[in-house]
Amino acid sequence: MALTDMTIIRRSMTARLFSTLTTILTVAVAVALMLVLLTMRDAGEKAFERGSGNMHILVSRDSSPMVSVLNGVFYANAPARPIAWREYEKLAAELPLEFAIPIQLGDSYRGLPVLATTPEFFSQFKPDPQVGWSLAQGRYFEKELEIVVGAAAARSSGLAIGDTIFVTHGVPRAAALGGEQPAAAEPHVHKEFPFKVVGILNPTGSAHDRALFMNLDSSWIMHAFDRMLVEDPRAPVPTVADLDERDRLITGIYLRVLTRPGQDASAALPQVYSMLRSDPSITAASPTDQIRQLFTIVSNIDQLFVAMAAVVMVSSGIAIMLALYNSMEQRRRQIAVLRVLGCSQGRIFGLVVTESAILGMLGAAAGVLAAFAGSTLVAGIMKQRLGLVIEPALPLELTLLVILATIALAAAAGIVPAAMAYRTPVVRNLRPIG
Amino acid sequence: MSDRPPPLSIRNLRFRYDATGAATPWVVDVAALDLNPGEQMLLTGGSGRGKSTLLNLIAGLMEPNEGQVLIAGQPVHSLRGAARDRFRGRTIGMIFQTFNLLHGFSAAENVMAALMFTDLPPREHRPRAEALLRHLGIDRPDADADRLSVGQQQRVAVARAVACEPALVLADEPTASLDPDNARAAIDLIQRICREKNAALLCVSHDPAMAQRFERTASFDQLGRNA
Numbered sequence: 001m002a003l004t005d006m007t008i009i010r011r012s013m014t015a016r017l018f019s020t021l022t023t024i025l026t027v028a029v030a031v032a033l034m035l036v037l038l039t040m041r042d043a044g045e046k047a048f049e050r051g052s053g054n055m056h057i058l059v060s061r062d063s064s065p066m067v068s069v070l071n072g073v074f075y076a077n078a079p080a081r082p083i084a085w086r087e088y089e090k091l092a093a094e095l096p097l098e099f100a101i102p103i104q105l106g107d108s109y110r111g112l113p114v115l116a117t118t119p120e121f122f123s124q125f126k127p128d129p130q131v132g133w134s135l136a137q138g139r140y141f142e143k144e145l146e147i148v149v150g151a152a153a154a155r156s157s158g159l160a161i162g163d164t165i166f167v168t169h170g171v172p173r174a175a176a177l178g179g180e181q182p183a184a185a186e187p188h189v190h191k192e193f194p195f196k197v198v199g200i201l202n203p204t205g206s207a208h209d210r211a212l213f214m215n216l217d218s219s220w221i222m223h224a225f226d227r228m229l230v231e232d233p234r235a236p237v238p239t240v241a242d243l244d245e246r247d248r249l250i251t252g253i254y255l256r257v258l259t260r261p262g263q264d265a266s267a268a269l270p271q272v273y274s275m276l277r278s279d280p281s282i283t284a285a286s287p288t289d290q291i292r293q294l295f296t297i298v299s300n301i302d303q304l305f306v307a308m309a310a311v312v313m314v315s316s317g318i319a320i321m322l323a324l325y326n327s328m329e330q331r332r333r334q335i336a337v338l339r340v341l342g343c344s345q346g347r348i349f350g351l352v353v354t355e356s357a358i359l360g361m362l363g364a365a366a367g368v369l370a371a372f373a374g375s376t377l378v379a380g381i382m383k384q385r386l387g388l389v390i391e392p393a394l395p396l397e398l399t400l401l402v403i404l405a406t407i408a409l410a411a412a413a414g415i416v417p418a419a420m421a422y423r424t425p426v427v428r429n430l431r432p433i434g
Numbered sequence: 435m436s437d438r439p440p441p442l443s444i445r446n447l448r449f450r451y452d453a454t455g456a457a458t459p460w461v462v463d464v465a466a467l468d469l470n471p472g473e474q475m476l477l478t479g480g481s482g483r484g485k486s487t488l489l490n491l492i493a494g495l496m497e498p499n500e501g502q503v504l505i506a507g508q509p510v511h512s513l514r515g516a517a518r519d520r521f522r523g524r525t526i527g528m529i530f531q532t533f534n535l536l537h538g539f540s541a542a543e544n545v546m547a548a549l550m551f552t553d554l555p556p557r558e559h560r561p562r563a564e565a566l567l568r569h570l571g572i573d574r575p576d577a578d579a580d581r582l583s584v585g586q587q588q589r590v591a592v593a594r595a596v597a598c599e600p601a602l603v604l605a606d607e608p609t610a611s612l613d614p615d616n617a618r619a620a621i622d623l624i625q626r627i628c629r630e631k632n633a634a635l636l637c638v639s640h641d642p643a644m645a646q647r648f649e650r651t652a653s654f655d656q657l658g659r660n661a
Contacts, residue, residue: 001560011538341551342522344515346515
């Protein structure tokens, strides 16, 4: 193999291995930071949008629409104030609705939220507007003491079809996004009610994936038993027949107003809204609006983060410039020799800029790997803490753009040391040392 | 006489460091100097007299105040920038007192570095470099040049100087860093290889003992027209 410009660049990089590696590392950190922030912003927005699916309005008794959405769609906390079943029935009967699905939150299994609802939750509500629910295994619940497990919940808990579990009354305060107290301060296990796992859901990419689902009667029976025990410590385990108005409580309603087939918007929506808002005891939230509002708040902060990442990128460019600048002192003789052998000043300049760009490219490549690992880590934390399911995949176009920008920045950073190399006085640097 | 232009032809070459100060004496002041193909000449003179400056002027690494240097018929200083560098790389070989090998490169790579800037197809670089090194007694062309003995490093430097088959080899104190035995061997080697390649050799040295080895010698001071 002939000696090429690439050989000279490679030798120059390996001759100062420590400096080369630390420079690459600096670039990698900057690139990874930038990619993770940009990816997470997009993926986060998508994940947030997915949870509310084809629901138009979320009704609850939470203190604000934002809290209502965080609790009712993202399982941040169990809402404190319930809605009576009678109220639900009245509301569902009066409004022009495609569906009104009652939900009740308040129980958990090993920290995973348990949502009690009706079979319509699976048949009519779609967590992603385009895609409905589907089962990976088994079936949906049909009667009391049957439970269906979300995809992420099944993965993290290891639950399988046929397993028997006991749910806990109360939700651990792991994510206090909603700012409201859980329904019960002291969680306790409902040991009298063994639930059988009958279905495992396919992933939906929404917060629902980390929840477990049972029917409302199951939840009501458990809470009726708690109530009865207070009155009589030897009370028998109740059945559906023993339930009364005090037990039939829900914490939210997923509403979808009647629409024309194939359309998501409805002319009746503003009217339904104003009707709901006329009742000051309930909170009617548009999940889409709330999520948009949340992102307006968050985007200011993440613009700041992206700006900071850009500053880190620029400082990594400065790191490349410094590394090469410092190396020039050691390389003056080599440059002078190459010039004597016939290398032009332009080619010397090109060698240094190319080396700089290669440092940027290697840093960018390492940064992409680190970003993938970082995104996976952040996605894991988001899932655990916030219930947000984020796909950690790096978008190809964005990744390529960041890589190209890094290489361009690195090449630009090489211009100053390249100019130094270009101007290296040949004769002076060929003299014997000393 | 052949029709080939002489490898080196100098006319009225003058150089001084401060070009504006008329009172500064000329460091280089050569009325005429010609070398024929394959001719070998020694220039002697004390240190700091301007011998190296003359070689740098010939190689086009410095600009003269006056006069002309023709290498193989080409006025060196009329070439600019990359064209002059390319011309130097193809026509002139240089040997230095401290060898100036490329650190971190093998012996063969040091020789190939001289071929990088020529028209020789890249696939022929390594065979030519290895053959040349073996011819000069280096049997491990892939050895790191820094790890070779001083004598071997000198041979690598000589191989590099003649690799592009130059018309002219300039040797600047090539034996000053060597002990007498190695110095003798080195100058033998340089003269032999230049003869084999039919390259003209202009060697400068402050060692008057070298004079007996050259058919043509001159004192650097005698070249000056005012001397």
